[in-house]
Amino acid sequence: MRDLRLALRAGGGFGLGLAFFLILAVLVPLGVGPEPEVLARIAPGVLWVGALLACLLSLDRIFALDYEDGSLDLLATAPLPLEAVVAIKALAHWITTGLPLVLVSPVLGLLLFLPGAAYGWLIVALLLGTPALSMIGAFGAALTVGVKRGGLLLSLLVLPMYVPTLVFGAELVSRGAQGLSVGTPLALLAGITAGAAAILPFAAALVLRINLR
Amino acid sequence: MVSIWQYANPLRFMRTTDWLLPIVAWLAVAVTAVGLIWGFFFTPDDFRQGATVKIIFLHVPSALMAINAWIMMLVASLIWLIRRHHVSALAAKAAAPVGVVMTLIGLITGAVWGQPMWGTWWAGDPRLTSFLILFLFYLGYIALWAAIEDPDTAADLTAVLCLVGSVFALLSRYAAFFWSQGLHQGASLSLAPGTRVDWAYKAPLYISMTGFGLIFVALVLAGTRTEIRARRMKALVARERMA
Numbered sequence: 001m002r003d004l005r006l007a008l009r010a011g012g013g014f015g016l017g018l019a020f021f022l023i024l025a026v027l028v029p030l031g032v033g034p035e036p037e038v039l040a041r042i043a044p045g046v047l048w049v050g051a052l053l054a055c056l057l058s059l060d061r062i063f064a065l066d067y068e069d070g071s072l073d074l075l076a077t078a079p080l081p082l083e084a085v086v087a088i089k090a091l092a093h094w095i096t097t098g099l100p101l102v103l104v105s106p107v108l109g110l111l112l113f114l115p116g117a118a119y120g121w122l123i124v125a126l127l128l129g130t131p132a133l134s135m136i137g138a139f140g141a142a143l144t145v146g147v148k149r150g151g152l153l154l155s156l157l158v159l160p161m162y163v164p165t166l167v168f169g170a171e172l173v174s175r176g177a178q179g180l181s182v183g184t185p186l187a188l189l190a191g192i193t194a195g196a197a198a199i200l201p202f203a204a205a206l207v208l209r210i211n212l213r
Numbered sequence: 214m215v216s217i218w219q220y221a222n223p224l225r226f227m228r229t230t231d232w233l234l235p236i237v238a239w240l241a242v243a244v245t246a247v248g249l250i251w252g253f254f255f256t257p258d259d260f261r262q263g264a265t266v267k268i269i270f271l272h273v274p275s276a277l278m279a280i281n282a283w284i285m286m287l288v289a290s291l292i293w294l295i296r297r298h299h300v301s302a303l304a305a306k307a308a309a310p311v312g313v314v315m316t317l318i319g320l321i322t323g324a325v326w327g328q329p330m331w332g333t334w335w336a337g338d339p340r341l342t343s344f345l346i347l348f349l350f351y352l353g354y355i356a357l358w359a360a361i362e363d364p365d366t367a368a369d370l371t372a373v374l375c376l377v378g379s380v381f382a383l384l385s386r387y388a389a390f391f392w393s394q395g396l397h398q399g400a401s402l403s404l405a406p407g408t409r410v411d412w413a414y415k416a417p418l419y420i421s422m423t424g425f426g427l428i429f430v431a432l433v434l435a436g437t438r439t440e441i442r443a444r445r446m447k448a449l450v451a452r453e454r455m456a
Contacts (some may be wrong), residue, residue, distance in 0.1 A: 068257055143370055143373070160349040167385075167388040168391070185391075213366065
Protein backbone atom coordinates (compact mmCIF):
# COMPACT_ATOMS: atom_id res chain seq x y z
CA MET A 1 0.00 0.00 0.00
CA ARG A 2 2.85 2.37 0.75
CA ASP A 3 3.95 2.37 -2.87
CA LEU A 4 0.67 4.06 -3.64
CA ARG A 5 2.07 7.16 -2.07
CA LEU A 6 5.10 6.93 -4.28
CA ALA A 7 2.91 6.53 -7.30
CA LEU A 8 0.93 9.57 -6.35
CA ARG A 9 4.07 11.55 -5.79
CA ALA A 10 5.44 10.61 -9.17
CA GLY A 11 2.17 11.57 -10.83
CA GLY A 12 2.51 14.95 -12.52
CA GLY A 13 0.84 18.12 -11.41
CA PHE A 14 1.98 17.88 -7.85
CA GLY A 15 3.59 21.29 -8.06
CA LEU A 16 0.44 22.75 -9.52
CA GLY A 17 -1.22 23.46 -6.19
CA LEU A 18 1.94 25.10 -4.93
CA ALA A 19 2.21 27.30 -8.00
CA PHE A 20 -1.42 28.27 -7.59
CA PHE A 21 -0.83 29.17 -3.96
CA LEU A 22 2.14 31.33 -4.96
CA ILE A 23 0.20 33.06 -7.74
CA LEU A 24 -2.60 33.87 -5.35
CA ALA A 25 -0.22 35.43 -2.87
CA VAL A 26 1.26 37.52 -5.68
CA LEU A 27 -2.09 38.55 -7.13
CA VAL A 28 -3.77 39.64 -3.92
CA PRO A 29 -1.39 42.54 -3.20
CA LEU A 30 -1.72 43.57 -6.85
CA GLY A 31 -5.48 43.67 -6.47
CA VAL A 32 -5.67 45.17 -3.00
CA GLY A 33 -2.77 47.61 -3.14
CA PRO A 34 0.67 47.47 -1.56
CA GLU A 35 -0.09 49.06 1.84
CA PRO A 36 1.52 46.78 4.43
CA GLU A 37 -1.10 47.49 7.12
CA VAL A 38 -4.00 46.41 4.90
CA LEU A 39 -2.19 43.32 3.68
CA ALA A 40 -1.10 42.36 7.16
CA ARG A 41 -4.70 42.46 8.30
CA ILE A 42 -6.02 40.24 5.53
CA ALA A 43 -2.97 37.98 5.23
CA PRO A 44 -4.23 35.12 7.47
CA GLY A 45 -7.50 34.93 5.56
CA VAL A 46 -5.86 35.16 2.16
CA LEU A 47 -3.37 32.44 3.00
CA TRP A 48 -6.12 30.18 4.27
CA VAL A 49 -8.37 30.74 1.28
CA GLY A 50 -5.37 30.13 -0.95
CA ALA A 51 -4.62 26.86 0.83
CA LEU A 52 -8.26 25.81 0.43
CA LEU A 53 -8.31 26.47 -3.30
CA ALA A 54 -4.88 24.98 -3.91
CA CYS A 55 -6.03 21.88 -2.09
CA LEU A 56 -9.12 21.70 -4.26
CA LEU A 57 -7.11 21.60 -7.47
CA SER A 58 -5.76 18.11 -7.03
CA LEU A 59 -8.73 16.53 -5.25
CA ASP A 60 -10.32 14.87 -8.25
CA ARG A 61 -7.05 13.00 -8.81
CA ILE A 62 -7.42 11.10 -5.53
CA PHE A 63 -9.69 8.40 -6.95
CA ALA A 64 -10.38 9.27 -10.58
CA LEU A 65 -7.39 7.53 -12.18
CA ASP A 66 -7.78 4.39 -10.12
CA TYR A 67 -11.47 4.37 -10.90
CA GLU A 68 -10.89 4.62 -14.61
CA ASP A 69 -8.29 1.88 -14.93
CA GLY A 70 -10.15 -0.41 -12.55
CA SER A 71 -7.52 -0.62 -9.85
CA LEU A 72 -10.06 0.81 -7.43
CA ASP A 73 -12.09 -2.39 -7.86
CA LEU A 74 -8.99 -4.36 -6.94
CA LEU A 75 -8.40 -2.18 -3.92
CA ALA A 76 -11.99 -2.64 -2.86
CA THR A 77 -11.63 -6.41 -2.91
CA ALA A 78 -8.15 -6.38 -1.40
CA PRO A 79 -7.65 -7.72 2.14
CA LEU A 80 -7.00 -4.19 3.39
CA PRO A 81 -10.33 -2.59 4.32
CA LEU A 82 -11.46 0.13 1.97
CA GLU A 83 -11.66 2.55 4.87
CA ALA A 84 -7.91 2.21 5.34
CA VAL A 85 -7.35 2.65 1.62
CA VAL A 86 -9.30 5.89 1.74
CA ALA A 87 -7.40 7.12 4.77
CA ILE A 88 -4.06 6.33 3.14
CA LYS A 89 -5.09 8.01 -0.08
CA ALA A 90 -6.13 11.10 1.85
CA LEU A 91 -2.81 11.00 3.65
CA ALA A 92 -1.01 10.73 0.32
CA HIS A 93 -2.96 13.71 -0.95
CA TRP A 94 -2.01 15.65 2.14
CA ILE A 95 1.68 14.79 1.74
CA THR A 96 1.69 15.87 -1.89
CA THR A 97 -0.49 18.96 -1.46
CA GLY A 98 -1.01 20.02 2.12
CA LEU A 99 2.50 19.57 3.44
CA PRO A 100 4.19 21.62 0.67
CA LEU A 101 1.64 24.36 1.29
CA VAL A 102 2.55 24.38 4.96
CA LEU A 103 6.23 24.56 4.12
CA VAL A 104 6.00 27.48 1.69
CA SER A 105 3.40 29.41 3.66
CA PRO A 106 5.95 31.43 5.70
CA VAL A 107 7.51 32.68 2.46
CA LEU A 108 4.12 33.74 1.18
CA GLY A 109 3.38 35.28 4.55
CA LEU A 110 6.42 37.44 3.94
CA LEU A 111 4.92 38.59 0.63
CA LEU A 112 1.75 39.59 2.48
CA PHE A 113 3.51 41.34 5.39
CA LEU A 114 2.23 38.86 7.91
CA PRO A 115 3.17 40.12 11.41
CA GLY A 116 6.13 38.34 12.93
CA ALA A 117 4.25 36.79 15.83
CA ALA A 118 1.91 35.00 13.45
CA TYR A 119 4.39 32.82 11.55
CA GLY A 120 4.55 30.09 14.13
CA TRP A 121 0.79 29.99 14.43
CA LEU A 122 0.37 30.04 10.66
CA ILE A 123 2.44 26.88 10.39
CA VAL A 124 0.66 25.28 13.34
CA ALA A 125 -2.75 26.18 11.94
CA LEU A 126 -2.01 24.89 8.46
CA LEU A 127 -0.35 21.78 9.82
CA LEU A 128 -3.44 21.04 11.90
CA GLY A 129 -6.03 22.16 9.39
CA THR A 130 -4.86 20.89 6.01
CA PRO A 131 -5.26 17.18 6.89
CA ALA A 132 -8.95 17.92 7.42
CA LEU A 133 -9.05 19.55 3.98
CA SER A 134 -7.56 16.43 2.41
CA MET A 135 -9.92 14.13 4.28
CA ILE A 136 -13.04 16.13 3.45
CA GLY A 137 -11.80 16.38 -0.10
CA ALA A 138 -11.33 12.62 -0.29
CA PHE A 139 -14.96 12.20 0.73
CA GLY A 140 -16.02 14.67 -1.96
CA ALA A 141 -13.85 12.93 -4.53
CA ALA A 142 -15.37 9.58 -3.57
CA LEU A 143 -18.84 11.04 -4.07
CA THR A 144 -18.11 12.36 -7.54
CA VAL A 145 -15.81 9.62 -8.78
CA GLY A 146 -18.45 8.29 -11.15
CA VAL A 147 -19.30 11.69 -12.60
CA LYS A 148 -17.57 12.69 -15.80
CA ARG A 149 -15.92 16.10 -15.51
CA GLY A 150 -17.01 16.28 -11.89
CA GLY A 151 -14.47 18.93 -10.95
CA LEU A 152 -16.96 21.77 -10.67
CA LEU A 153 -19.45 19.62 -8.83
CA LEU A 154 -16.67 18.51 -6.51
CA SER A 155 -15.84 22.07 -5.57
CA LEU A 156 -19.50 22.90 -5.02
CA LEU A 157 -19.77 19.95 -2.65
CA VAL A 158 -16.46 20.35 -0.85
CA LEU A 159 -16.06 24.10 -0.38
CA PRO A 160 -19.04 24.58 1.96
CA MET A 161 -17.64 21.78 4.11
CA TYR A 162 -14.34 23.67 4.34
CA VAL A 163 -16.02 26.58 6.11
CA PRO A 164 -15.40 25.49 9.72
CA THR A 165 -11.75 24.68 9.06
CA LEU A 166 -11.29 28.02 7.30
CA VAL A 167 -12.95 30.00 10.09
CA PHE A 168 -11.02 28.43 12.93
CA GLY A 169 -7.75 28.28 11.00
CA ALA A 170 -7.81 31.92 9.94
CA GLU A 171 -8.98 32.98 13.39
CA LEU A 172 -6.10 31.10 14.96
CA VAL A 173 -3.57 32.90 12.76
CA SER A 174 -5.03 36.36 13.22
CA ARG A 175 -5.26 35.90 16.97
CA GLY A 176 -1.68 34.76 16.93
CA ALA A 177 -0.78 37.87 14.93
CA GLN A 178 -2.40 40.11 17.53
CA GLY A 179 -0.82 38.22 20.38
CA LEU A 180 -4.16 37.10 21.82
CA SER A 181 -4.75 33.73 23.39
CA VAL A 182 -5.22 31.07 20.76
CA GLY A 183 -6.45 28.14 22.84
CA THR A 184 -10.06 28.09 21.64
CA PRO A 185 -9.55 28.12 17.86
CA LEU A 186 -6.60 25.78 18.26
CA ALA A 187 -8.68 23.22 20.09
CA LEU A 188 -11.61 23.59 17.69
CA LEU A 189 -9.40 23.28 14.62
CA ALA A 190 -7.71 20.18 16.00
CA GLY A 191 -11.14 18.82 16.92
CA ILE A 192 -12.42 19.20 13.37
CA THR A 193 -9.37 17.49 11.93
CA ALA A 194 -9.58 14.66 14.43
CA GLY A 195 -13.32 14.25 13.82
CA ALA A 196 -12.88 14.29 10.05
CA ALA A 197 -10.10 11.73 10.23
CA ALA A 198 -12.18 9.50 12.49
CA ILE A 199 -15.50 9.55 10.63
CA LEU A 200 -14.95 10.50 7.02
CA PRO A 201 -12.92 7.43 5.94
CA PHE A 202 -16.01 5.35 6.74
CA ALA A 203 -18.33 7.68 4.86
CA ALA A 204 -15.96 7.87 1.90
CA ALA A 205 -15.51 4.08 1.78
CA LEU A 206 -19.30 3.62 1.92
CA VAL A 207 -19.70 6.04 -0.95
CA LEU A 208 -16.97 4.36 -2.98
CA ARG A 209 -18.65 0.97 -2.56
CA ILE A 210 -21.88 2.50 -3.82
CA ASN A 211 -20.07 3.96 -6.80
CA LEU A 212 -18.38 0.65 -7.58
CA ARG A 213 -21.60 -1.33 -7.52
CA MET B 214 -52.23 1.73 12.44
CA VAL B 215 -50.88 3.77 9.56
CA SER B 216 -47.14 3.68 9.35
CA ILE B 217 -44.68 5.17 6.94
CA TRP B 218 -43.54 1.66 6.03
CA GLN B 219 -46.79 1.03 4.22
CA TYR B 220 -45.94 3.88 1.94
CA ALA B 221 -42.71 2.25 0.85
CA ASN B 222 -45.08 0.81 -1.74
CA PRO B 223 -45.34 3.55 -4.36
CA LEU B 224 -48.77 2.35 -5.43
CA ARG B 225 -50.17 2.81 -1.95
CA PHE B 226 -48.43 6.16 -1.65
CA MET B 227 -50.00 7.30 -4.90
CA ARG B 228 -53.45 6.09 -3.85
CA THR B 229 -53.33 7.94 -0.54
CA THR B 230 -51.87 11.12 -1.93
CA ASP B 231 -54.47 11.10 -4.71
CA TRP B 232 -56.99 12.40 -2.22
CA LEU B 233 -54.61 13.81 0.37
CA LEU B 234 -52.66 16.14 -1.89
CA PRO B 235 -55.57 18.37 -3.04
CA ILE B 236 -56.72 18.74 0.56
CA VAL B 237 -53.26 19.70 1.82
CA ALA B 238 -52.66 21.97 -1.16
CA TRP B 239 -55.89 23.93 -0.78
CA LEU B 240 -55.49 24.06 2.98
CA ALA B 241 -51.98 25.43 2.45
CA VAL B 242 -53.27 28.11 0.11
CA ALA B 243 -56.08 29.05 2.45
CA VAL B 244 -54.00 29.16 5.63
CA THR B 245 -51.14 31.05 4.00
CA ALA B 246 -53.60 33.52 2.47
CA VAL B 247 -55.24 34.12 5.84
CA GLY B 248 -51.89 34.48 7.57
CA LEU B 249 -50.40 36.83 5.00
CA ILE B 250 -53.50 38.97 4.42
CA TRP B 251 -54.06 39.29 8.15
CA GLY B 252 -50.40 40.01 8.63
CA PHE B 253 -50.08 42.54 5.84
CA PHE B 254 -53.35 44.47 6.12
CA PHE B 255 -54.80 43.95 9.58
CA THR B 256 -51.86 44.45 11.89
CA PRO B 257 -50.77 47.84 13.21
CA ASP B 258 -47.51 49.37 12.08
CA ASP B 259 -44.69 48.98 14.54
CA PHE B 260 -43.88 52.23 16.33
CA ARG B 261 -40.23 52.12 15.34
CA GLN B 262 -40.09 49.90 12.27
CA GLY B 263 -43.23 51.16 10.60
CA ALA B 264 -44.69 48.95 7.91
CA THR B 265 -41.41 47.11 7.28
CA VAL B 266 -42.13 44.94 10.29
CA LYS B 267 -44.67 43.09 8.18
CA ILE B 268 -42.01 41.34 6.16
CA ILE B 269 -41.69 39.13 9.22
CA PHE B 270 -44.73 37.22 7.98
CA LEU B 271 -42.70 36.03 4.99
CA HIS B 272 -39.23 36.00 6.49
CA VAL B 273 -39.72 33.93 9.61
CA PRO B 274 -41.88 31.17 8.08
CA SER B 275 -39.60 30.75 5.07
CA ALA B 276 -36.48 30.68 7.25
CA LEU B 277 -38.15 28.16 9.52
CA MET B 278 -39.07 25.93 6.59
CA ALA B 279 -35.63 26.30 5.02
CA ILE B 280 -34.12 24.65 8.08
CA ASN B 281 -36.93 22.17 8.58
CA ALA B 282 -36.72 21.07 4.95
CA TRP B 283 -33.10 20.08 5.49
CA ILE B 284 -34.00 18.22 8.67
CA MET B 285 -36.75 16.41 6.80
CA MET B 286 -34.27 15.50 4.06
CA LEU B 287 -31.92 14.21 6.74
CA VAL B 288 -34.60 11.99 8.25
CA ALA B 289 -35.77 10.80 4.84
CA SER B 290 -32.18 10.01 3.82
CA LEU B 291 -31.67 7.99 6.97
CA ILE B 292 -34.86 6.06 6.34
CA TRP B 293 -33.73 5.35 2.80
CA LEU B 294 -30.24 4.25 3.84
CA ILE B 295 -31.43 2.02 6.63
CA ARG B 296 -34.61 0.51 5.25
CA ARG B 297 -34.40 1.07 1.46
CA HIS B 298 -37.66 3.01 1.55
CA HIS B 299 -37.84 4.17 -2.07
CA VAL B 300 -40.53 6.76 -1.60
CA SER B 301 -38.49 8.25 1.21
CA ALA B 302 -35.51 8.80 -1.08
CA LEU B 303 -37.74 10.47 -3.65
CA ALA B 304 -39.32 12.65 -0.98
CA ALA B 305 -35.85 13.83 0.07
CA LYS B 306 -35.13 14.65 -3.55
CA ALA B 307 -38.42 16.53 -3.86
CA ALA B 308 -37.78 18.51 -0.68
CA ALA B 309 -34.47 19.99 -1.81
CA PRO B 310 -35.77 22.47 -4.41
CA VAL B 311 -38.46 23.60 -1.99
CA GLY B 312 -35.84 24.10 0.69
CA VAL B 313 -33.60 26.08 -1.61
CA VAL B 314 -36.45 28.40 -2.57
CA MET B 315 -37.37 28.88 1.09
CA THR B 316 -33.75 29.71 1.88
CA LEU B 317 -33.70 32.19 -0.96
CA ILE B 318 -36.95 33.82 0.21
CA GLY B 319 -35.51 34.06 3.70
CA LEU B 320 -32.32 35.67 2.42
CA ILE B 321 -34.06 38.09 0.07
CA THR B 322 -36.75 39.22 2.49
CA GLY B 323 -34.04 39.61 5.11
CA ALA B 324 -32.01 41.81 2.77
CA VAL B 325 -35.07 43.88 1.84
CA TRP B 326 -35.85 44.39 5.51
CA GLY B 327 -32.25 45.00 6.48
CA GLN B 328 -31.75 47.79 3.96
CA PRO B 329 -34.05 50.33 5.67
CA MET B 330 -33.60 48.92 9.19
CA TRP B 331 -29.88 48.18 9.45
CA GLY B 332 -28.95 50.47 6.58
CA THR B 333 -27.36 47.58 4.72
CA TRP B 334 -28.48 44.77 2.43
CA TRP B 335 -25.97 42.36 3.79
CA ALA B 336 -23.84 42.08 6.86
CA GLY B 337 -21.08 39.75 7.94
CA ASP B 338 -23.46 38.32 10.48
CA PRO B 339 -23.34 34.71 11.63
CA ARG B 340 -27.03 34.03 11.03
CA LEU B 341 -26.92 35.52 7.56
CA THR B 342 -23.71 33.75 6.69
CA SER B 343 -24.76 30.38 7.97
CA PHE B 344 -27.95 30.71 5.94
CA LEU B 345 -25.93 31.43 2.85
CA ILE B 346 -23.85 28.35 3.60
CA LEU B 347 -27.03 26.32 4.00
CA PHE B 348 -28.02 27.59 0.57
CA LEU B 349 -24.73 26.28 -0.84
CA PHE B 350 -25.31 22.89 0.79
CA TYR B 351 -28.71 22.73 -0.88
CA LEU B 352 -27.17 23.58 -4.24
CA GLY B 353 -24.54 20.87 -3.86
CA TYR B 354 -27.16 18.33 -2.90
CA ILE B 355 -29.34 19.16 -5.90
CA ALA B 356 -26.35 19.20 -8.24
CA LEU B 357 -25.28 15.74 -7.08
CA TRP B 358 -28.78 14.38 -7.71
CA ALA B 359 -28.67 15.85 -11.19
CA ALA B 360 -25.18 14.59 -12.00
CA ILE B 361 -25.69 10.88 -11.42
CA GLU B 362 -27.74 8.85 -13.81
CA ASP B 363 -28.52 5.65 -11.99
CA PRO B 364 -31.38 6.59 -9.63
CA ASP B 365 -30.47 4.21 -6.80
CA THR B 366 -26.82 5.21 -6.84
CA ALA B 367 -27.88 8.86 -6.86
CA ALA B 368 -30.23 8.26 -3.93
CA ASP B 369 -27.48 6.52 -1.94
CA LEU B 370 -24.83 9.13 -2.64
CA THR B 371 -27.06 12.10 -1.95
CA ALA B 372 -28.26 10.47 1.26
CA VAL B 373 -24.69 10.10 2.51
CA LEU B 374 -23.96 13.64 1.40
CA CYS B 375 -27.00 14.83 3.34
CA LEU B 376 -25.79 13.10 6.50
CA VAL B 377 -22.22 14.35 6.27
CA GLY B 378 -23.40 17.74 5.06
CA SER B 379 -25.66 18.08 8.10
CA VAL B 380 -22.70 17.68 10.40
CA PHE B 381 -20.70 20.27 8.51
CA ALA B 382 -23.64 22.65 8.15
CA LEU B 383 -24.08 22.54 11.91
CA LEU B 384 -20.35 23.02 12.45
CA SER B 385 -20.40 25.95 10.04
CA ARG B 386 -23.21 27.52 11.98
CA TYR B 387 -21.24 27.45 15.21
CA ALA B 388 -18.09 28.46 13.37
CA ALA B 389 -19.97 31.46 12.00
CA PHE B 390 -21.03 32.46 15.50
CA PHE B 391 -17.43 32.17 16.56
CA TRP B 392 -16.32 34.18 13.57
CA SER B 393 -18.34 37.31 14.14
CA GLN B 394 -20.71 38.97 16.52
CA GLY B 395 -24.19 39.23 15.13
CA LEU B 396 -26.30 42.07 13.90
CA HIS B 397 -29.34 39.84 13.59
CA GLN B 398 -31.63 39.81 16.60
CA GLY B 399 -32.06 36.63 18.59
CA ALA B 400 -35.15 34.50 18.38
CA SER B 401 -38.21 36.70 18.78
CA LEU B 402 -40.52 33.77 19.24
CA SER B 403 -40.12 31.30 21.97
CA LEU B 404 -42.32 29.03 23.98
CA ALA B 405 -40.79 30.35 27.16
CA PRO B 406 -42.83 32.92 29.10
CA GLY B 407 -42.02 36.59 28.80
CA THR B 408 -41.90 36.69 25.01
CA ARG B 409 -41.35 39.98 23.34
CA VAL B 410 -43.81 39.87 20.46
CA ASP B 411 -47.34 41.08 20.87
CA TRP B 412 -50.21 38.75 20.02
CA ALA B 413 -51.36 41.19 17.34
CA TYR B 414 -48.29 40.03 15.39
CA LYS B 415 -47.87 36.59 16.83
CA ALA B 416 -51.27 35.24 15.81
CA PRO B 417 -50.93 35.96 12.07
CA LEU B 418 -47.29 34.91 12.25
CA TYR B 419 -48.17 31.50 13.63
CA ILE B 420 -50.85 31.15 10.98
CA SER B 421 -48.48 31.94 8.15
CA MET B 422 -45.87 29.61 9.67
CA THR B 423 -48.48 26.86 9.59
CA GLY B 424 -49.33 27.86 6.03
CA PHE B 425 -45.72 27.65 4.92
CA GLY B 426 -45.44 24.26 6.57
CA LEU B 427 -48.48 23.05 4.65
CA ILE B 428 -47.10 24.50 1.43
CA PHE B 429 -43.92 22.55 2.02
CA VAL B 430 -45.82 19.31 2.64
CA ALA B 431 -47.97 19.86 -0.45
CA LEU B 432 -45.00 20.63 -2.68
CA VAL B 433 -43.03 17.64 -1.41
CA LEU B 434 -46.00 15.33 -1.96
CA ALA B 435 -46.50 16.71 -5.46
CA GLY B 436 -42.78 16.46 -6.21
CA THR B 437 -42.63 12.89 -4.95
CA ARG B 438 -45.62 11.96 -7.10
CA THR B 439 -43.91 13.49 -10.11
CA GLU B 440 -40.78 11.49 -9.38
CA ILE B 441 -42.74 8.27 -9.05
CA ARG B 442 -44.52 8.94 -12.33
CA ALA B 443 -41.24 9.78 -14.05
CA ARG B 444 -39.76 6.50 -12.85
CA ARG B 445 -42.79 4.57 -13.98
CA MET B 446 -42.56 6.19 -17.38
CA LYS B 447 -38.89 5.31 -17.65
CA ALA B 448 -39.71 1.71 -16.79
CA LEU B 449 -42.47 1.64 -19.42
CA VAL B 450 -40.17 3.07 -22.08
CA ALA B 451 -37.54 0.50 -21.18
CA ARG B 452 -40.13 -2.27 -21.45
CA GLU B 453 -41.26 -0.98 -24.83
CA ARG B 454 -37.71 -1.10 -26.06
CA MET B 455 -37.27 -4.66 -24.84
CA ALA B 456 -40.37 -5.82 -26.67
